[in-house]
Amino acid sequence: MTPDYAGLFSALRPEISLVLGALLVLGLDLTLYRRHSPGGRLQLALWVGSLALLTAGFQVWRAEPGTVFGGVLIIDQLAMASRLGVLGLTLLTFGITQGSPARRQPAEYVAIMLLAASGLLLMAAAQQLLLAFLALELASLSLYVLAGFDRTRPESAEAGLKYFLFGGMAAAFLLFGFSLVYGATGSVELTEIARQIAAQGSNPLLVVGLVMVLVAFGFKVAAAPFHLWAPDVYQGAPAPSAALIASASKLAGFTLFTRLLWPAFGAAAGSATWLNSGAGWFRAVAALAAVSLVLGNVAALAQTSLRRLLAYSAIAHAGALLLGVLAVGSAGPGPLFYYALTYGLATVGAFGVIAVMETAGRCERITDLAGLHRRSPLLAGCLAIFILSLAGIPPLAGFFGKLTVFSAALHAGGIRSPAGGLAVLAIALSAVALYYYLMVLKQALVAGPADGAPPIKVPRAATLALVTAAALIVWFGMNPSALLGLF
Amino acid sequence: MNAGLNEYLILSGLLFALGFFGVLLRKNTLAIFMCLELMLVASTLAVVAFSRFNGTLDGDVFVFFILTVAAAEVAVGLAIIVALFRRRQTVQVEELNALKN
Numbered sequence: 373m374t375p376d377y378a379g380l381f382s383a384l385r386p387e388i389s390l391v392l393g394a395l396l397v398l399g400l401d402l403t404l405y406r407r408h409s410p411g412g413r414l415q416l417a418l419w420v421g422s423l424a425l426l427t428a429g430f431q432v433w434r435a436e437p438g439t440v441f442g443g444v445l446i447i448d449q450l451a452m453a454s455r456l457g458v459l460g461l462t463l464l465t466f467g468i469t470q471g472s473p474a475r476r477q478p479a480e481y482v483a484i485m486l487l488a489a490s491g492l493l494l495m496a497a498a499q500q501l502l503l504a505f506l507a508l509e510l511a512s513l514s515l516y517v518l519a520g521f522d523r524t525r526p527e528s529a530e531a532g533l534k535y536f537l538f539g540g541m542a543a544a545f546l547l548f549g550f551s552l553v554y555g556a557t558g559s560v561e562l563t564e565i566a567r568q569i570a571a572q573g574s575n576p577l578l579v580v581g582l583v584m585v586l587v588a589f590g591f592k593v594a595a596a597p598f599h600l601w602a603p604d605v606y607q608g609a610p611a612p613s614a615a616l617i618a619s620a621s622k623l624a625g626f627t628l629f630t631r632l633l634w635p636a637f638g639a640a641a642g643s644a645t646w647l648n649s650g651a652g653w654f655r656a657v658a659a660l661a662a663v664s665l666v667l668g669n670v671a672a673l674a675q676t677s678l679r680r681l682l683a684y685s686a687i688a689h690a691g692a693l694l695l696g697v698l699a700v701g702s703a704g705p706g707p708l709f710y711y712a713l714t715y716g717l718a719t720v721g722a723f724g725v726i727a728v729m730e731t732a733g734r735c736e737r738i739t740d741l742a743g744l745h746r747r748s749p750l751l752a753g754c755l756a757i758f759i760l761s762l763a764g765i766p767p768l769a770g771f772f773g774k775l776t777v778f779s780a781a782l783h784a785g786g787i788r789s790p791a792g793g794l795a796v797l798a799i800a801l802s803a804v805a806l807y808y809y810l811m812v813l814k815q816a817l818v819a820g821p822a823d824g825a826p827p828i829k830v831p832r833a834a835t836l837a838l839v840t841a842a843a844l845i846v847w848f849g850m851n852p853s854a855l856l857g858l859f
Numbered sequence: 860m861n862a863g864l865n866e867y868l869i870l871s872g873l874l875f876a877l878g879f880f881g882v883l884l885r886k887n888t889l890a891i892f893m894c895l896e897l898m899l900v901a902s903t904l905a906v907v908a909f910s911r912f913n914g915t916l917d918g919d920v921f922v923f924f925i926l927t928v929a930a931a932e933v934a935v936g937l938a939i940i941v942a943l944f945r946r947r948q949t950v951q952v953e954e955l956n957a958l959k960n
Binding site: 501502505506509513516517520523526527529530531532533534536537540541543544545547548550551552554555558559560603604607608 | 868875878879882888891892895898899901902903905906908909913915917918920921924925928931932935936938939940942943945946947955957958
């Protein structure tokens with residue numbers, strides 16, 4: 373293989389734009405804008421950061437499909453779509469960063485978000501174990517810092533530490549799993565690994581490696597029983613960081629997970645012996661999905677904190693997304709991508725509402741939402757769209773995401789197969805989910821405001837971000853083929 | 860006597876298990892942190908052994924990156940621990956219970 377550095381450079385242009393943007397944000401903040409007010413510095417950082425994101429998006433759009441640098445990166449439909457999705461979700465997160473508690477070091481906050489986004493972009497296109505590990509670590513290390521960024525609140529540092537400890541353990545598991553896979557197949561390229569697995573079949577080293585990779589991804593996407601960090605991190609992290617952790621990082625994580633499981637290990641999953649043996653990953657992923665669905669939905673019922681409720685609902689959604697991963701083999705990545713992107717939009721929006729409310733007062737308990745329709749009709753309307761989309765009410769995108777994923781799972785093996793049974797379970801649990809989502813909306817839309825609760829003024833950027841997210845959810849719900857037609 | 864692949868793998872598995880149980884059982888954040896590093900080093904040992912016995916160089920390249928990532932992880936982790944200690948005056952995990960429903 374002759375190294376093709378020009379090809380590598382042109383494929384990495386989106387990441388390069390993001391890193392340059394991060395450096396520019398830091399540089400401008402240290403030189404020209406040093407003496408400005410924190411608000412002005414945050415504005416500048418966000419403008420430069422948004423510009424970097426848009427440039428990166430343009431370059432993703434123009435990228436040539438194909439493999440790069442001997443198969444280290446792959447630019448296909450899934451990579452392109454989820455890179456654009458990550459950039460869009462990060463842009464929305466920038467919109468809600470307005471006036472959040474992270475004003476003390478605005479440039480650092482924005483720069484680290486850009487670095488996280490570049491890690492997530494690499495994750496979406498990685499096709500080699502080493503690059504996958506590095507991309508995941510770049511994104512994760514940035515996200516740990518973002519979670520613990522708010523130094524005025526002890527909860528933020530605690531959230532950062534918990535995220536770091538669990539994430540570090542996941543990274544160690546992933547690395548050990550990768551090393552065993554490398555040992556069993558003699559290669560770090562996913563295509564070569566697939567060839568080796570197809571040739572030699574199951575192998576104890578490979579099975580242990582695969583289990584460890586599954587554990588690591590269970591941690592990363594907050595699937596039960598590896599979900600313990602999620603409620604604490606969602607509760608303690610600054611709202612924009614939590615939005616990024618819950619949306620863009622999940623989208624990129626599932627893209628990478630799908631790429632590892634289907635193209636690399638898929639040769640093994642396709643053969644009947646592997647599928648029926650107890651060691652097959654199909655069953656393991658199905659078990660993770662079932663536990664996440666049940667635990668997430670049931671535990672969310674008992675929550676009084678809004679952010680913890682969103683965290684447990686995120687665990688439940690991770691279960692549904694794992695079901696989408698199972699359906700990739702028969703239906704392609706379309707349903708999974710649609711679900712992950714629209715879920716990300718709704719989550720960013722919900723955290724955006726929380727971020728705006730926190731600048732205006734507090735928003736810890738669900739009852740703090742009381743009277744939101746009087747205090748800010750805009751926020752209440754947007755929140756209703758986001759929550760109803762999470763609950764899966766037609767015609768919003770959340771409904772269609774559930775529909776495509778569940779029908780793909782049912783088509784994959786009929787109602788008697790593990791995937792089909794899981795789809796039925798997920799549909800039944802959607803009714804449970806509807807209850808706790810409606811409890812949130814009852815506070816926001818029906819309950820009267822507490823005495824003396826002032827009207828909330830929504831900053832312009834946050835208005836734009838929230839309305840865009842809500843409009844996209846409605847539009848994707850009406851025109852699902854806009855996303856599904858990509859694959 | 861020469862150590863074969865199996866001996867290296869057993870050693871790396873033992874180190875990994877040691878680190879894993881350390882993370883689960885220790886109460887001091889710094890000790891947990893060291894156990895995390897032990898898990899990473901155990902993985903590194905497995906990669907090097909495989910690289911040696913597979914006769915490919917991919918694993919050796921992997922090691923350089925793992926060490927770099929581990930260093931970055933130490934920087935971020937210690938920064939978070941220091942930030943937390945400044946606010947809470949403790950690094951014991953059982954006292955980190957501000958986040959509850």
